[in-house]
Amino acid sequence: MFTGIVTSGKTSEPLPEAYVYIPKAGRGILSNRMGYFALPVLPGDSVVFSYVGFKKQYTIIPRRLTETSFSAVIAMQEDVTTLAEVKVYPYATEELFKQALVNMKLPDEKERENLARNTSAEAMQRLAAMTPMSAAANYRYFMNQQFFGRDNLINRSQMTTIPFLNPFAWANFIQSVKNGDLKKKEYRQEMNATPRENLTRDDIIKYKN
Template sequence: MKKLISQLTFSLFLGIVLMAIKAPEANAQGGRKVMQLSGIILGEDSVAGLPGVHVYVPKAGRGTTSNRVGYFSLPVLEGDEIIISAIGYERQFYRVPATDRDNLTIVVELVSDTTFLETVEIMPFPTEQIFKEAVLALNLPINPNEAVDVNEELMALMLQSVPMDGAANHRYYMDNWIQYQNDRYGPRSNPLLNPFNWANFFRSLRSKKK
């Protein structure tokens, strides 16, 4: 029995201490009224809500985000400064007004934040001077109409030794695939056995004699 009385006394004492601690905090807020702030966040020229928009009170360290239809709700105090922000939109500020109601509903329309970046030219040279030196080292002909001497043996060697690029490999694969599709349903025809080919051949010989 004495143990139970001691526990009740301690609990009562702890409750009084906690109330004494919370009292200055309530006085520090100036007795401002707590209300529930709700609303819908819309985009510019849009009738659909924006999801994932941050709605928070920076001084109090509390906030929330809008759901998939742009709806949000959080408890606030009168006079709170609320920031509404989202990526790609300009930041909006809202102050909770003094009212007798316990809840407040607002509609927020965010404006797109358009940022124009400067043109970036990608070059394999870190400086303009190195680029000029590389161009001068090519020793190109001054006259653009001047014919370039091409060695036929060198070109033939390059044709045999240089591997095919991506476009040539793709063309080679597609040709083989088409030929494979044609050979699936029957043997490949011999053009020498086609009588129409022979007729065209003799017709061409007669036209040449004339």
């Protein structure tokens, strides 16, 4: 029979309801209000003592024990755990607490403000206007110049037509004479204007409309 008293190693006060058990046997008891316990054991058993706020302690029953009883005073060591600081703020009402919580500044408030400012619609538009074209945009611009420019890929393999022999051009000319377009100032300015070196897709659409 293993008997003894469980005490605090710092104050030597008894620890009531300390848990005394044998893990290998799967059984144990609690100490009484005076810290006393009595547990049947076998030689070589490892007895574990545990208590809230104290470190676990182990005691091994001697194998060459000749007596039928074994006694010991178990002095438990305190297990000190340092917790994070907690600040308590007094508020008279729940509404004051909610208002203070809403107005509380977060640690990453500056980062949030920078993120909102840099991702706003105005900032995105400014970046889009200042950022140069990407590789895909350059490719599209080059292809537009090739297809809609004066030196396009389609006309390279075709014979250049003579507008003087084009019947549709003559029909448009006769119709414009009947309409008196030659007398209009806008028409004369358009006819005398020098054609652009390169035409874009927007110019073609504007001209057709």
